[in-house]
Amino acid sequence: MIHFPGLEHLPALPVIIPLIAAPFTIVMRPGRTPWLWATLVSWVTFACTLLLLEVVWHGGPTEYKMGGWAAPLGITYYIDLANALVMMLVAAMAAVVFPYAYFSVKSEIARAQSPAFYTAMIICLTGLLGVAATGDAFNVFVFLEISSLSTYALVAMGARRDRRALTAAFNYLVMGTIGATFYVIGLGLLYQATGTLNMLDLHERLAGQDNKVVEAGFAFIVTGIGLKLAMVPLHLWLPNAYGFAPSAVTAFLAATATKVQIYLMVRFIYTVFGFEFPFLEVALNAFLILGIVGMFYASFVAVFRDNVKQMLAYSSVAQIGYMLLGISFGTVDGLTASFVHIFNHALIKAALFMGVGCVVLRIGSSQLTAFRGLARRMPWTTWALVLSGLSLIGVPPTVGFISKFKLMEAAFQTTTLIPPLLVVLLIGASSLLAAVYVGRLIYTMVLEQPPENAPAIKEAPHAMRVALWIMVIANIYFFFFTDLTVGVATQAAEALMCSQAGCGGAY
Amino acid sequence: MMGHLILRVTIKILFAPIILFALYVQFHGDYGPGGGFQAGVIFAVAFILHVLGFGLEETKKVLPPKVLPWLMAMGVLFYAGTGLLTLFLGGNYLDYDVIQPTSHHHAGQHIGILLVEFGVGLAVASTMLTIFYHFAGRVPEISDEDW
Numbered sequence: 001m002i003h004f005p006g007l008e009h010l011p012a013l014p015v016i017i018p019l020i021a022a023p024f025t026i027v028m029r030p031g032r033t034p035w036l037w038a039t040l041v042s043w044v045t046f047a048c049t050l051l052l053l054e055v056v057w058h059g060g061p062t063e064y065k066m067g068g069w070a071a072p073l074g075i076t077y078y079i080d081l082a083n084a085l086v087m088m089l090v091a092a093m094a095a096v097v098f099p100y101a102y103f104s105v106k107s108e109i110a111r112a113q114s115p116a117f118y119t120a121m122i123i124c125l126t127g128l129l130g131v132a133a134t135g136d137a138f139n140v141f142v143f144l145e146i147s148s149l150s151t152y153a154l155v156a157m158g159a160r161r162d163r164r165a166l167t168a169a170f171n172y173l174v175m176g177t178i179g180a181t182f183y184v185i186g187l188g189l190l191y192q193a194t195g196t197l198n199m200l201d202l203h204e205r206l207a208g209q210d211n212k213v214v215e216a217g218f219a220f221i222v223t224g225i226g227l228k229l230a231m232v233p234l235h236l237w238l239p240n241a242y243g244f245a246p247s248a249v250t251a252f253l254a255a256t257a258t259k260v261q262i263y264l265m266v267r268f269i270y271t272v273f274g275f276e277f278p279f280l281e282v283a284l285n286a287f288l289i290l291g292i293v294g295m296f297y298a299s300f301v302a303v304f305r306d307n308v309k310q311m312l313a314y315s316s317v318a319q320i321g322y323m324l325l326g327i328s329f330g331t332v333d334g335l336t337a338s339f340v341h342i343f344n345h346a347l348i349k350a351a352l353f354m355g356v357g358c359v360v361l362r363i364g365s366s367q368l369t370a371f372r373g374l375a376r377r378m379p380w381t382t383w384a385l386v387l388s389g390l391s392l393i394g395v396p397p398t399v400g401f402i403s404k405f406k407l408m409e410a411a412f413q414t415t416t417l418i419p420p421l422l423v424v425l426l427i428g429a430s431s432l433l434a435a436v437y438v439g440r441l442i443y444t445m446v447l448e449q450p451p452e453n454a455p456a457i458k459e460a461p462h463a464m465r466v467a468l469w470i471m472v473i474a475n476i477y478f479f480f481f482t483d484l485t486v487g488v489a490t491q492a493a494e495a496l497m498c499s500q501a502g503c504g505g506a507y
Numbered sequence: 508m509m510g511h512l513i514l515r516v517t518i519k520i521l522f523a524p525i526i527l528f529a530l531y532v533q534f535h536g537d538y539g540p541g542g543g544f545q546a547g548v549i550f551a552v553a554f555i556l557h558v559l560g561f562g563l564e565e566t567k568k569v570l571p572p573k574v575l576p577w578l579m580a581m582g583v584l585f586y587a588g589t590g591l592l593t594l595f596l597g598g599n600y601l602d603y604d605v606i607q608p609t610s611h612h613h614a615g616q617h618i619g620i621l622l623v624e625f626g627v628g629l630a631v632a633s634t635m636l637t638i639f640y641h642f643a644g645r646v647p648e649i650s651d652e653d654w
Contacts, residue, residue, distance in 0.1 A: 009600065066599065067600070
């Protein structure tokens with residue numbers, strides 16, 4: 001193992017670095033400088049999270065006491081494999097999307113606003129990493145708000161292209177605030193019942209407690225996070241927010257924001273409440289049903305959307321259904337499948353939205369009609385979209401296949417409300433719906449003729465194309481090399497479940 | 508003009524005490540109720556009152572909006588920088604004890620929290636004012652074409 005000086009601060013560094021970098025960004029001169037700075041910051045942060053994953057992978061969970069105050073009084077960052085994987089994922093997405101953003105932002109955002117834009121992006125990154133890193137339930141709320149508030153601003157910045165971004169952002173603001181408030185109310189009830197906010201400590205003190213206060217707290221927290229992660233009846237903010245946000249923002253958010261919330265849900269269900277909690281089964285059953293409903297309903301809506309951004313946004317809601325389904329099984333395999341899908345879906349959606357961003361840059365629209373005959377006009381972008389679209393359906397050799405395979409494998413071995421075989425068939429059937437809407441996109445791009453009077457357009461700039469293809473290649477690479485995804489996810493899931501049996505390990 | 512006279516004189520009288528009270532809340536924060544958030548808002552209130560009485564343009568002469576992003580950034584940097592300082596002095600992030608390691612009555616904790624709260628106050632005050640400037644200076648009508 002390599003030893004750097006200051007390695008003991010590693011758990012906090014991914015949060016601290018962007019936090020310190022953000023205020024410098026806001027006072028920079030508009031134009032290229034903030035972008036360069038943001039890119040640099042994202043790369044350094046990514047390096048830190050990689051190192052952190054390495055440290056946790058080999059040395060087990062690490063703890064960092066903020067301000068030197070020990071838990072449960074102080075705020076501690078507690079990093080096990082689950083956090084480390086999610087943090088690495090978030091930072092990786094930032095490291096790819098930030099370099100990509102330059103040309104897209106240049107065309108979609110007023111030049112004078114560019115420092116504010118990149119500041120908001122970096123702060124959003126800080127918040128997302130903070131949610132994943134911290135082991136203190138209230139600290140989670142603070143970081144949740146940091147990431148959400150910057151996200152509202154980022155979505156609203158799409159208003160230069162389409163004024164509807166403002167209502168989308170406001171809608172998101174209201175829904176997001178309700179979600180965060182529910183979370184805090186739930187936390188308040190738990191605090192009343194236990195007198196602590198540290199996640200580990202909460203788990204210990206909640207053991208054996210089965211009363212209305214704790215149950216209400218649980219319900220508030222699950223609903224609150226459910227709103228934030230766009231669980232199906234609570235997903236209404238997502239399609240518009242993703243549809244009208246600037247392309248780079250959509251790519252970054254689709255790949256990270258809901259993923260972090262899923263992680264948070266897992267953390268609360270398995271670490272804070274744990275299996276002994278009698279009320280848990282209600283939530284798991286709800287996830288099972290809502291997950292399946294989401295898979296079908298959102299995919300079905302996606303089929304009929306004419307705006308590709310919104311189509312993919314609905315598809316995101318459907319994919320969240322798969323992740324919830326994995327959680328609802330309540331097994332190591334199910335949880336592994338969820339984590340693997342968190343990772344893989346981030347790669348898929350980042351690639352797809354980045355591809356759409358290229359089209360928006362060159363053609364100026366994300367309507368399906370703009371994609372007609374795109375294969376002749378922008379071949380690189382088109383084939384990137386085709387490959388990542390196939391990945392979304394789950395065609396080998398792409399990561400989507402790994403996700404679906406793992407999920408089906410997990411589904412076979414569970415006993416839930418719904419017979420396992422039916423669950424597997426439903427997963428397959430909803431993949432067919434994905435095939436329909438992706439097929440519609442591919443058909444439009446590859447088989448239709450470009451419009452008669454279409455002006456000749458250039459391919460997307462190199463920076464965008466390289467970032468896009470890095471994601472596409474990652475989509476294929478992680479099909480063949482699953483050590484990082486399946487390996488880490490399995491261990492993370494085992495550690496999370498293990499704490500229930502009291503066999504030590506993480507948490 | 509004369510209609511505003513009572514308001515304006517009152518605001519002029521209140522302006523300094525409000526700021527003084529903000530500073531009291533700010534620096535008393537580590538002993539009693541208060542701290543950077545509240546102080547920042549109270550500080551901003553003095554200027555908001557000034558805008559209400561004298562108009563946006565007059566206040567912008569006193570505190571130009573261009574300065575505010577710098578103040579915001581400085582506020583956050585005070586906070587994060589204090590953490591960085593303790594990091595370089597060998598402690599954990601925001602571990603104020605290392606600022607004055609030999610002190611028996613935790614002088615480091617006092618210095619640390621004062622610096623951090625000052626940063627919070629600065630950031631909150633300038634952010635409040637930025638939001639207010641933007642709302643107050645907004646062009647009221649949105650033309651039909653914009654929709």
